[in-house]
Amino acid sequence: MISDEEILKSKDVPGPTKEEIRCLVLCKARIKKNDYVVEVGCGTGAITIELAKKAGRIDAIDKNIKAINLTRKNLKKQGLLDRVNIIHGEATEVLKNLKNFDVMIVGGSGGKLQEILNIGSKKLTENGRIVITAILLETKVEAVHTLQNLGFKTEIIEVNISKGRILDRGTMMLANNPISIITGYLQ
Amino acid sequence: MISDEEILKSKDVPGPTKEEIRCLVLCKARIKKNDYVVEVGCGTGAITIELAKKAGRIDAIDKNIKAINLTRKNLKKQGLLDRVNIIHGEATEVLKNLKNFDVMIVGGSGGKLQEILNIGSKKLTENGRIVITAILLETKVEAVHTLQNLGFKTEIIEVNISKGRILDRGTMMLANNPISIITGYLQ
Amino acid sequence: MISDEEILKSKDVPGPTKEEIRCLVLCKARIKKNDYVVEVGCGTGAITIELAKKAGRIDAIDKNIKAINLTRKNLKKQGLLDRVNIIHGEATEVLKNLKNFDVMIVGGSGGKLQEILNIGSKKLTENGRIVITAILLETKVEAVHTLQNLGFKTEIIEVNISKGRILDRGTMMLANNPISIITGYLQ
Amino acid sequence: MISDEEILKSKDVPGPTKEEIRCLVLCKARIKKNDYVVEVGCGTGAITIELAKKAGRIDAIDKNIKAINLTRKNLKKQGLLDRVNIIHGEATEVLKNLKNFDVMIVGGSGGKLQEILNIGSKKLTENGRIVITAILLETKVEAVHTLQNLGFKTEIIEVNISKGRILDRGTMMLANNPISIITGYLQ
Ligand SMILES: Nc1ncnc2c1ncn2[C@@H]1O[C@H](CSCC[C@H](N)C(=O)O)[C@@H](O)[C@H]1O
Ligand SMILES: Nc1ncnc2c1ncn2[C@@H]1O[C@H](CSCC[C@H](N)C(=O)O)[C@@H](O)[C@H]1O
Ligand SMILES: Nc1ncnc2c1ncn2[C@@H]1O[C@H](CSCC[C@H](N)C(=O)O)[C@@H](O)[C@H]1O
Numbered sequence: 001m002i003s004d005e006e007i008l009k010s011k012d013v014p015g016p017t018k019e020e021i022r023c024l025v026l027c028k029a030r031i032k033k034n035d036y037v038v039e040v041g042c043g044t045g046a047i048t049i050e051l052a053k054k055a056g057r058i059d060a061i062d063k064n065i066k067a068i069n070l071t072r073k074n075l076k077k078q079g080l081l082d083r084v085n086i087i088h089g090e091a092t093e094v095l096k097n098l099k100n101f102d103v104m105i106v107g108g109s110g111g112k113l114q115e116i117l118n119i120g121s122k123k124l125t126e127n128g129r130i131v132i133t134a135i136l137l138e139t140k141v142e143a144v145h146t147l148q149n150l151g152f153k154t155e156i157i158e159v160n161i162s163k164g165r166i167l168d169r170g171t172m173m174l175a176n177n178p179i180s181i182i183t184g185y186l187q
Numbered sequence: 188m189i190s191d192e193e194i195l196k197s198k199d200v201p202g203p204t205k206e207e208i209r210c211l212v213l214c215k216a217r218i219k220k221n222d223y224v225v226e227v228g229c230g231t232g233a234i235t236i237e238l239a240k241k242a243g244r245i246d247a248i249d250k251n252i253k254a255i256n257l258t259r260k261n262l263k264k265q266g267l268l269d270r271v272n273i274i275h276g277e278a279t280e281v282l283k284n285l286k287n288f289d290v291m292i293v294g295g296s297g298g299k300l301q302e303i304l305n306i307g308s309k310k311l312t313e314n315g316r317i318v319i320t321a322i323l324l325e326t327k328v329e330a331v332h333t334l335q336n337l338g339f340k341t342e343i344i345e346v347n348i349s350k351g352r353i354l355d356r357g358t359m360m361l362a363n364n365p366i367s368i369i370t371g372y373l374q
Numbered sequence: 375m376i377s378d379e380e381i382l383k384s385k386d387v388p389g390p391t392k393e394e395i396r397c398l399v400l401c402k403a404r405i406k407k408n409d410y411v412v413e414v415g416c417g418t419g420a421i422t423i424e425l426a427k428k429a430g431r432i433d434a435i436d437k438n439i440k441a442i443n444l445t446r447k448n449l450k451k452q453g454l455l456d457r458v459n460i461i462h463g464e465a466t467e468v469l470k471n472l473k474n475f476d477v478m479i480v481g482g483s484g485g486k487l488q489e490i491l492n493i494g495s496k497k498l499t500e501n502g503r504i505v506i507t508a509i510l511l512e513t514k515v516e517a518v519h520t521l522q523n524l525g526f527k528t529e530i531i532e533v534n535i536s537k538g539r540i541l542d543r544g545t546m547m548l549a550n551n552p553i554s555i556i557t558g559y560l561q
Numbered sequence: 562m563i564s565d566e567e568i569l570k571s572k573d574v575p576g577p578t579k580e581e582i583r584c585l586v587l588c589k590a591r592i593k594k595n596d597y598v599v600e601v602g603c604g605t606g607a608i609t610i611e612l613a614k615k616a617g618r619i620d621a622i623d624k625n626i627k628a629i630n631l632t633r634k635n636l637k638k639q640g641l642l643d644r645v646n647i648i649h650g651e652a653t654e655v656l657k658n659l660k661n662f663d664v665m666i667v668g669g670s671g672g673k674l675q676e677i678l679n680i681g682s683k684k685l686t687e688n689g690r691i692v693i694t695a696i697l698l699e700t701k702v703e704a705v706h707t708l709q710n711l712g713f714k715t716e717i718i719e720v721n722i723s724k725g726r727i728l729d730r731g732t733m734m735l736a737n738n739p740i741s742i743i744t745g746y747l748q
């Protein structure tokens with residue numbers, strides 16, 4: 001896992017998702033070498049970078065052209081640009097045109113989570129997984145219920161991490177905002 | 188409990204301790220109407236305000252003259268100035284000259300926690316309590332061990348609180364840094 | 375605040391709400407000496423005990439007769455039985471027959487939170503407050519949205535507390551489950 | 562990452578370290594394909610299993626023969642037994658006889674953390690990393706300070722995770738105990 005500092009940021013693009021959360025998302029996704037992974041809302045590309053190191057085929061989607069450009073930059077910086085198909089567009093549209101995939105990562109949905117999960121779930125291979133990060137209370141509930149209704153074995157974790165700032169006078173812990181990771185497994 | 192916004196701040200004085208932590212400190216202190224309470228490191232006076240509403244006699248100590256002035260201002264704003272003796276000085280010196288008290292609150296110690304606890308514990312009445320807030324890992328350990336060694340029934344809690352920002356698109360939780368409250372009870 | 379150990383429990387009654395959460399609920403409720411406070415879902419009576427020490431008039435409601443009996447026992451143990459009206463019944467029914475009150479505490483709603491808030495909010499005095507504790511994700515969202523829709527200034531905090539077990543080999547922190555406290559203020 | 566349920570347990574062996582913590586430990590360790598990794602205190606073998614999938618050579622040490630046997634069983638269950646050297650012994654002794662390694666994971670130290678870090682750090686290759694999990698407050702402080710003194714770039718995170726139990730009436734979050742992960746990087 002690369003550190004947060006290595007990732008190029010922009011004030012117009014949310015993210016990057018913090019190192020520890022990227023790490024947990026990747027674990028929950030249980031990616032295998034030949035998996036076809038679709039990422040909805042790639043933002044800075046912070047998670048995309050890690051997908052690019054692990055999966056067989058990666059499609060990274062974002063509706064914000066600035067996110068698309070930043071993802072491209074970050075992938076290039078890591079020498080991983082040729083490993084990812086970067087797709088500019090609204091996920092609910094883009095997903096429809098994709099072939100079946102093994103894993104869907106949802107880092108942003110812009111109020112369309114249900115639709116994204118509905119469409120995405122129909123495209124999942126039989127051992128497929130969906131991993132969603134959520135910072136809004138409402139999204140957490142919506143993610144759990146939608147996955148449940150779609151028949152997924154559903155898990156939700158809430159992650160509170162604080163990181164030490166090691167000073168002369170001692171070690172001060174600084175909190176990151178809580179974030180939930182919701183995972184749906186088909187098997 | 189007044190809200191954080193009602194408390195005057197200054198860039199030269201740490202604090203105010205957040206509402207929820209003030210609330211918990213007050214509960215742990217189990218202050219009774221006639222108690223004599225000593226506060227070491229009053230900072231902005233945020234905790235002092237609450238002590239002033241509850242205890243019989245309050246001494247608020249700080250070595251930083253700016254904290255002393257700010258505490259005075261905040262007490263005045265709440266109409267509680269005449270309820271508190273505000274003392275400018277190094278706690279390890281000031282404590283020696285005080286009569287026995289029922290409760291000691293330690294909001295800051297500047298590397299002298301052990302000395303403050305040693306002196307303070309000798310001045311405690313038989314049912315006395317000491318409540319310490321700690322943000323440094325090292326202070327947490329030092330507080331627990333010193334209280335234990337001094338024969339106190341010792342409790343430590345670690346508090347992680349996040350607060351919602353209610354936006355149009357949903358409720359986002361923003362984390363406060365973790366803080367420990369260490370309490371020593373003589374009985 | 376009394377300690378958790380002092381409160382009588384029963385396997386048929388949920389609770390008691392942990393000391394720190396009771397403390398925070400009481401702070402958020404901003405109870406004044408003459409306030410009329412209604413508690414929906416008193417359970418063991420752990421919060422009721424603290425209300426009985428602070429408010430002018432207290433009605434404690436529970437639909438579970440075992441909770442009612444346990445609340446009575448706990449109040450009696452603390453010498454506070456004559457301070458509280460204990461009412462056995464479904465809150466949505468009981469609330470309708472009450473006069474206007476200053477504070478409503480909701481510790482349980484059994485799937486009827488919206489109805490309880492609708493009825494309760496109509497009975498609130500002009501400076502009234504509602505404080506809700508929630509452990510279910512869904513209840514957190516419902517509480518925030520219902521209070522917002524009813525015109526309350528709404529606050530939500532999420533509380534994660536762990537408590538030290540002080541062993542010979544060191545201090546081990548044991549986590550309590552996260553709980554949210556949602557508060558609605560009319561002013 | 563396999564799930565917690567797949568790991569064989571024993572009442573005589575602490576662990577397994579929860580899925581999310583194993584995941585974060587692995588990320589922090591930044592293991593490369595040919596790395597030689599030493600694990601001090603393998604317990605159930607839960608982390609060992611993941612090391613066995615990633616590293617070039619793995620030595621798993623435990624002073625408790627029951628932990629050694631359980632680690633063997635768990636590795637066998639996952640078809641990974643031939644990937645690990647399992648060594649029964651006190652780490653402070655065993656480490657001395659090992660060749661230089663790239664990563665040391667410390668899951669338990671039994672009061673000998675300083676000695677283990679002193680010996681281990683001398684055996685680290687120039688880009689080496691040490692990752693320590695700590696549940697005791699005292700161990701957290703000791704780990705940070707010892708790594709600092711040994712010249713490591715030191716990081717500490719505190720992890721509070723809760724996991725949803727999805728019930729008919731809603732989603733209840735159940736807290737895991739907080740745990741710190743302390744990492745030392747030589748570069
Ligand atoms: N319906 C939708 N279709 C496509 N992209 C969307 C979308 N809703 C939100 N997004 C995108 O989702 C992103 C969420 S922020 C994602 C951050 C990312 N994980 C990182 O580490 O950088 C934003 O860039 C936003 O433009
Ligand atoms: N040894 C010592 N003697 C007196 N004051 C001390 C001290 N060590 C630290 N302090 C004071 O302790 C304070 C800690 S900040 C306290 C914040 C306060 N609880 C609030 O809510 O505003 C600082 O103002 C500092 O000057
Ligand atoms: N609609 C309703 N009307 C009345 N009581 C209700 C209710 N829904 C839930 N309850 C009660 O709410 C309680 C929630 S548990 C409350 C625990 C309490 N705060 C304590 O510290 O002990 C239960 O006893 C349950 O019977």
Ligand SMILES: Nc1ncnc2c1ncn2[C@@H]1O[C@H](CSCC[C@H](N)C(=O)O)[C@@H](O)[C@H]1O
Nearest residue numbers: 576578602604605607624652668669670671
């Ligand atoms: N000095 C030492 N040398 C070797 N083993 C030690 C040790 N101190 C503690 N241990 C071992 O460290 C282990 C800590 S528990 C480790 C749990 C493990 N990570 C898991 O997931 O299962 C125990 O089995 C204990 O026997």
